[in-house]
Amino acid sequence: MPFYGFLLFVLYIFLLIQFSGDSKFDTTIDNKTLNDITQINPIQVNQIIKPKTVNEIVYAIKNTTEPISIGGGKYSMGGQTAFENSLHIDMRSFNKIVRIDTTKKQITVQAGIRWRDIQKVIDPLNLSIKIMQTYSNFTVGGAISVNCHGRYVGYGPIISSVLELKIITSNGAIIIANRKVNQDVFYATIGGYGGIGVIAEATLQLVDNEKVERFHQVMPIEEYKAYFDKNIRNNDKVVFQNGNLYPPKYDKIMSISWEKTTKPLTDTDRLIDENENYWLESNLSGVVSWGNSGKWIREYTIDPLYFIPKTVRWRNKEASYDVKELEPSSREKSTYVLQEYFIPVEHIKSFIPKMSAIFQNNKVNVINVSLRHALPDHESYLSWANREVFAFVIYYKQGTNPEAKDHVKKWTLEMTDAILSENGTWYLPYQPHATIEQFQKGYPNSAKYFALKNKLDPDQRFTNKLLDKYNPYTENNLAHQKKKIKEYFRAEEQTVLTVPEWYLVYNPKEYADYLKSGKNPSDFPFYKSIDEYWKLYERSIKLTSKAYPENGEYKTMLQVIGVSMTMEYGLKIIYENTTGRFFSLFAEDKISKQEEIIIDAQKAYSDFVYQTAWYEFEFLPWVKKVWSASDNSDCSTLRKWERTMLFTAEFSFKAFYSKLIEWGAKSSYETPSNLIYLVVSNTDAIKESKDLKIIKKGNGDKMIIAVTRWAIFTTEMKKLANQDVKIYEISGNDEIAVSTIMSKSQDVNLDGIKLLYQSSIVTDDGLKRNVYFMPVEKLLPFIKKAESENVIVEHVYDY
Template structure:
């Protein structure tokens, strides 16, 4: 403690020294500036201008705006797999599920607790059925020891009901947080001796298919559906109900023994495999050498309980357990501490408890304090029992060569499963459950993929396979070798779900019927996918296109430039900025790059308009007193230049505009009309300064943009209905056709909006734009005007600063409704201002 106190003292002393140094330097600099009068005036003028701009920004915007878009991004417990879906429903009845399936045509994903770790419960732009509120117990038969439940119920909720009846779940995972439907979909297993996967304890299923039909599946009726749905990862249909076999709750006593790994198989065969008294058993294989293993078994007993709780309390505090996992993750030293200190101490007491308590663990004991920079992940390998001695050295080599931070390896035994089409236990196996720590950045993800592929080859070399609820890194060839009956599964899936509506990231990768030319073309097209949040974030960016247009129109109408609402324009930009960021704050991950860009252009615009506010309300207003009805030719060219610039930036980056030729054109304009000389020269000098600065600044921005960013994509890609009315042109290209759909490319920005208006007059349906299912549109209408809309979100109303009679309204809508929406607007004489193409 004294050392820590001393360290704090030292840090404090150094901090004070740094503050003193900075203060001294600033003080000396100010004294120097004050001593040089020629420096003082520009310095303090610049400082005052900076403060002025800061205050303009601070008093602008809409910080009180509190509307946010619905968060439709799903992730799993690892936080490594964010997937944005189209819609999330939480049904409580079978009819709600059937109705949702029948009233949609796109992909469907199904999820429960989200403990699968590789996108097995979600798919982009899908209707996501969150089953967790579909969680009732339908029936309990205490005589047959059977229970029928809705699939969204958690094991723990079943335990609370059956424990007073002295009944227990026959097969489940070690942890009780998982839903029954999820456990059945992955064909789970636990530490149960004398059993295999959960399929052996499932008696019957009620399943809702892709056309909304409800079917019963068991070993006598629809057996093929039964065999495909269990371990089928939601690809066959929605598991609505399941009937499960229960067993008696009994008292169990814990035993443990440490041994060399080469002795484990013989020990297991002699003491565990055929011992009917053993209920739970697993072996903890110690990293990093993987040469020793601790067998931990729980055996039936009549001894008095040492632990009298029937179930683990749901409000248990797991602070110690989560921190112990952190200690073990330190490296080899942490592994040593676990093997020689933590485990020996933990297993000292003799423990007798109820079977149900040992089956009621909570995953909270594994949850770290944060998963932002590092996260904990599982993998699992199923190795034939006779091959574990030859597999462990291969496994160890992969881990050590890739410096994998393995926290724990748990060995569980499973009997063969000859029923499930995606069976992971075609023979009697030991399951190697690997719990490891990895970084969350792309480099860490790429490394995990590399060693996982190496591990998959090692597994296949031992005639084993791997568990599919984790990262789907295995190649298609590896998958087909590890799961040779997958063809039966996908053939049945294609029969029941020919449009492949039930899908997720796992099934999409390995389903041969899901492959189409669009999927391949999307992967090949470099700029196909664009971040959906940018359709909202780009609205303030486009304001810097609309506002110059307003300014040019304002000048063209003959109004006094000094009266242009510059501050209202600044305020409007920052309002759009605040609203866009707030709207996207919960629904999407932060887009730091786009946010920075909006801040930079916003500050630039505020500096320009802030300077114009100062000038136009002083010098500009003074010279406006000398203005006459007729403008000079130079002033007309200035208006023409502003109009040319505002038109140019609708389709091309502003810094590509040629400013200098317009300065020459203004200065060489021949005067033929009566006009004010003073006003002419004042406007000419102001324009020259403005366009000269923009010419210089544009070169800097162009250089920075080209050196920092890639050339922006000038095409946007759509999946649309295959109709003959779409004709290729300079701005529309047909990329691929496939039956009733085709992929097209359209030029972005202003052209895209124009083409959407054209397509709205044809019989075209849009299914997807750049991989997204929603898009923002702004409209211009009279303030008194209103239109009725369905399934379209009104994001906010915005001002037209030069015309108080008009309003801008920004909407967010499904892409499939875009063309009907535009058609509806035009029939109501509403102007479609822009379609924001991400």
């Protein structure tokens, strides 16, 4: 019987949960998380704009104060196009051709245009792009920002084909920069990763479109330099060339070149079809990524078969590849990533053994190493080719878990030392693992670049993860100071996910107030309370499902405490509607001393959990207090003993259970900080107290303050709402949830405030709980407005 009774109880709890909640809730928070092609660098920004005019860009810069990040196709792979809580300018809709001069073979374009979109226009004119990447998906602004290169022979980076730029600076000014006017801005912007300003327009040199024929030859790596010098370097017929260095031994290389020809076309298409699905190429990359067996298959089967046909095609077609051919079927558990090393041409023989040893010792799954040649660039301040170099383009596969990321960082730092030992450098569009010392050695003109950036952008508004790491002018600002504070940053989704957890604070208070009012405990709406919890849970999970990565650990915790609450209230539903109702028939108008203590205990518990973890509450002293109380009243003895026995069972079990939970929590988790940090400014002096401290003052009137968390945080925010204070971020986040209690006829309307949903007050049908989501800069004005309208600000959910 006990076994079947247990099964029935489990079924009962299951049904309670199944018939609770709000499965039809379908609202989600807007996704403002940006990622790059690798999908391993998510960054949440404050707002995203997609301008189509220069005026829109200027307006956004002048009318915001937060950092600014700039992005195009998001093919850089280490946070070069985004920054936390920034105004992100997505340039892809700023994509018009401004003018074409067919006589001079020049084109002026808006920076958000893709190479492919230019090719569609200039191909009928029999013109071609002079320098671009191998793939045509990239935006022109992005290509200029990284000072890209391709497989073009006889050239260096793209800077040699850029004639003029139109740039929007941090104060909204529009300037023209070229080799004669604003020369320093021109050289800093190209290869400047968006740190100088927004590239609005670019004027580029074009060349003629011509027929090209493919040639290939496999040779030992020792012979490659001599072969290149003799057959490629000074051969003005060669348009494209690269060498595929075969892993895992790196002792053989295939040179692939495309030479100008007058032979008939074997491939008559002008450009690659944009609807090509690249199924074969993607799957072949997957085969190569298997391991050494895949590398062998590629070297001795795939490549020999692929290069059998003689191929003559248009230059523009060979320049119109789509990155879809590199895209794996999924990037969830593993992803493909690039690195690139620039080694002086005379050092490749000594560098390759070092590179090979690092890859082999660290078991790096290298899919391809492509060597491209580049002439020196002495113009760009962040030039990666201060001398003639071979670029080693490394395409490798890695896991997406934290351990895999740490492993990549480890061998990348080793590789960076090897590169520097050969007087080389590395390309910055990839993961910024290099130390500050390595960066300064590899990019000796970076001080000149950052000095100009500081002059044009003294507040360092144009930034991203790359610039933030290496910019010496940010070392003492608040952005860097907050990184030194342990537990400064908290996940923003927590502000929504904590709402159901906090309901286990609100509901005990409702229960305590209900008992204090003298109402029958058996009439308390236990099922409505269960239903309300699961509604808040399902809404919170749905709301955060698109905007944030899944927080599986916290979700599991909410499920566990939800089931615990359901079990407790499920038992009370059974008890209070049977035994409890029977003994309530004997209840008197006046309650016993024991019942008064029981009500005080429930009130003490509900007050306690507002600021402290529930399992730290001392349950047993209250049990002792009930049993030691003397009662000489003429209250119902039966009711007194029934309530006493129920309370004793409840608090005794919670005392035992709380110790288990406390032991588990302390053994599994670090003690959480009881402080939360804010970046604020005010015109008056902020009043410090034991719960509010100024941690660091920055430039102007900005400062970092620390505030005690949980219930006290809400109290302190209410105090700040009455001062002239502006909040810029809380715990590294720019949005926060707030709940209010008000009558059903009330509401609080303020621009920028979003009502997520309404929630029930289970003991009072005349009231409602509204849960709002708002920018942190709106928090204090919202509190002030709510209180002025006699609306109770219940809680500010501090992540």
